[in-house]
Amino acid sequence: MSLVESTILKVIRDAKYHPHGLEANDIATLNTLIKTAEDNDRNNKTVFPDFIASNGFLEHFKVTSGISHRKKGFENKRLEKNTERKNIARLEQRAAKEFQVSSEQMILKETSTFMRTNDSLDQLHNSIKRCWENHIEHLKKFSGRRHYSCFIIESDDIINTHIAINDNKQNNIDRIIMPNDLSWGDINGAHLYRRLPYCIAYDLEMLNYLYSFQKEIDYCLFLTCGNSYIEALKLKNIPRIQQYLHSGEYEIHNMASVAIQSYTTYRPLNLDKELRAMNAIKEHER
Numbered sequence: 001m002s003l004v005e006s007t008i009l010k011v012i013r014d015a016k017y018h019p020h021g022l023e024a025n026d027i028a029t030l031n032t033l034i035k036t037a038e039d040n041d042r043n044n045k046t047v048f049p050d051f052i053a054s055n056g057f058l059e060h061f062k063v064t065s066g067i068s069h070r071k072k073g074f075e076n077k078r079l080e081k082n083t084e085r086k087n088i089a090r091l092e093q094r095a096a097k098e099f100q101v102s103s104e105q106m107i108l109k110e111t112s113t114f115m116r117t118n119d120s121l122d123q124l125h126n127s128i129k130r131c132w133e134n135h136i137e138h139l140k141k142f143s144g145r146r147h148y149s150c151f152i153i154e155s156d157d158i159i160n161t162h163i164a165i166n167d168n169k170q171n172n173i174d175r176i177i178m179p180n181d182l183s184w185g186d187i188n189g190a191h192l193y194r195r196l197p198y199c200i201a202y203d204l205e206m207l208n209y210l211y212s213f214q215k216e217i218d219y220c221l222f223l224t225c226g227n228s229y230i231e232a233l234k235l236k237n238i239p240r241i242q243q244y245l246h247s248g249e250y251e252i253h254n255m256a257s258v259a260i261q262s263y264t265t266y267r268p269l270n271l272d273k274e275l276r277a278m279n280a281i282k283e284h285e286r
Contacts (some may be wrong), residue, residue, distance in 0.1 A: 065120060
C-alpha cells in the first residue's frame with residue numbers, strides 16, 4: 001500500500017464523516033466498507049480498486065480547485081514543493097555556519113508563505129469530473145466482486161459554502177425541518193446562518209453530475225484536507241437532497257487568495273561526524 005493510500009484510509013477511519021442523504025442501513029454498510037478495507041496492490045503495482053472490503057470496494061483519487069497540468073500535476077503542490085526546497089536550502093546554509101560553533105545537536109526550523117490566487121469553483125468541478133470519469137473507465141474493466149462501491153475524493157480546495165435562511169423562510173419552519181428517515185449531517189436546517197467547507201451536498205451542478213452515475217457507484221466520500229472535513233453521500237438519494245435545497249439560500253465561492261504556510265524542520269545528517277572530526281583536530285592541536 002502506498003503512503004498516500006494508507007494515509008487516506010487512516011484519516012477516514014479515525015475521523016467522523018457527515019452523512020448527507022444516508023439511511024440507517026447505509027451508515028452500517030459504509031462503516032463496514034471503511035473498517036474492512038484492505039490494500040489491493042499487487043506486486044507493488046497499483047491496480048483498480050485501491051481497497052477491497054468484505055462488502056465491496058473503495059477507490060481513491062485527488063482533485064484540486066487550482067490549476068492542474070496533465071504532466072506537471074497540481075500547480076499548488078508544485079508551489080508548495082518549491083517553497084520547501086527553498087526552505088531546506090536556507091536551513092543547510094544556516095547549519096553549515098551554526099554547527100561549527102555548537103557542540104549540541106541542532107534541529108533547525110524555517111517557516112515561509114506562498115499565496116494561492118488561481119483557485120476557482122469551475123476548476124474544482126472540472127477536476128472532479130475528469131478524475132471521476134477516468135476512474136469510471138477503470139471500473140468498466142473491473143471483473144471482481146462489486147457489491148457496494150465507494151469513490152473517495154480527496155480535495156485540496158479552498159472553497160467555502162455560505163448558508164443562510166431568509167426571514168420569510170425562518171417563519172415557515174416546516175420548510176427547514178428534515179424528514180427523519182435519512183441522516184442529513186450539515187444540511188439539517190439547525191442553523192440559520194453558517195459557513196462550511198465546500199460540500200457537494202450544496203452544489204447543484206455536482207449533485208446532478210454525480211446522480212448520473214448512481215447505477216455505477218453507491219457512495220461518495222468527499223474529503224477536504226485543509227479542514228479535515230469528510231462528507232458522505234449516497235448517490236441514489238441525491239434527489240431527496242435536491243428537494244431540500246430550495247429551503248435555504250446557498251453561495252459557494254472560492255476565497256480570493258489564501259496564504260499557505262510551509263514549515264520545514266531540518267537536522268544536519270552529517271552533524272555528529274563533522275563535530276567529532278572537529279573535536280579530534282582540536283585534541284591533536286593541543
